[in-house]
Amino acid sequence: MIKVVLDTNVVISALFWKGVPHTIAEKGLKGSFVLVTSHEILKEIKDKLEGKFRFPTIDTAAFIDILVLNSEIVMPVEKLNVVSKDPTDNKIVECAIAGKVDYIISGDKHLLNIKGYEGARIISPTEFLKLIS
Numbered sequence: 001m002i003k004v005v006l007d008t009n010v011v012i013s014a015l016f017w018k019g020v021p022h023t024i025a026e027k028g029l030k031g032s033f034v035l036v037t038s039h040e041i042l043k044e045i046k047d048k049l050e051g052k053f054r055f056p057t058i059d060t061a062a063f064i065d066i067l068v069l070n071s072e073i074v075m076p077v078e079k080l081n082v083v084s085k086d087p088t089d090n091k092i093v094e095c096a097i098a099g100k101v102d103y104i105i106s107g108d109k110h111l112l113n114i115k116g117y118e119g120a121r122i123i124s125p126t127e128f129l130k131l132i133s
Contacts, residue, residue, distance in 0.1 A: 002033040002132070003072070005096045007089075007106035008044050010125055012053070015063060020125040024105060028070070032132065035071040036099035040091045042067065074098040082117055086110040096120040103128060 006014075006025065014025035028035040042064055049055035049063070076094035083089040089111050096104050097118055104122045106112060111122050123131075 002103065003036050003099060003101040004028065004033050004103045004105055004128070005036050005041075005092055005099065005101050005120075007092050007104065007108055007111065008041060008048060009107045010105050011045055011067070012048060013107070013125075015049075016053070020129050021107075024125055024129055027132065029066070035067070036074060036095060036101050037067060037071045038074050038076055038091065038095040038098070040076075041095055044088075044091070072099060082114060083110050093117050093120070 006028070010021045011025065013019070013021035027033065045067070046060055046064055049060045050057060074095055076091075076098040078094060078097065080090050080094050080097070081087065082093045086108070089108060092104055092106065092111060095101075097120065101120050104111060104120050105125055105128045106122060107124060112124060114122055116122055
């Protein structure tokens with residue numbers, strides 16, 4: 001089965017807006033492919049929801065619980081420096097390598113410009129939806 005890491009921007013877009021990221025998240029939660037994430041990515045999602053979007057803590061916790069229950073959680077051991085223009089994005093690649101994923105789905109140009117790393121293709125939500133439809 002296909003294994004996928006969703007970048008934080010895709011997860012948050014899926015939560016707040018209908019559209020391609022929402023469709024992808026829905027398919028992942030229904031088991032069309034395996035969602036892979038890490039504690040570091042979950043923390044970033046939590047921090048963005050509560051900080052930038054002022055999402056209530058109780059709702060954030062419920063959303064994170066849904067992700068945890070429907071994802072394979074990996075603990076990356078190797079620190080990478082693949083995304084030099086935005087080092088905070090390295091956690092996405094680290095998760096992908098630890099989880100041996102097929103795809104990283106992102107709307108972030110710093111990641112998309114890399115195109116792939118050690119077997120994980122980095123593609124946009126639209127490209128991924130076309131692949132699985």
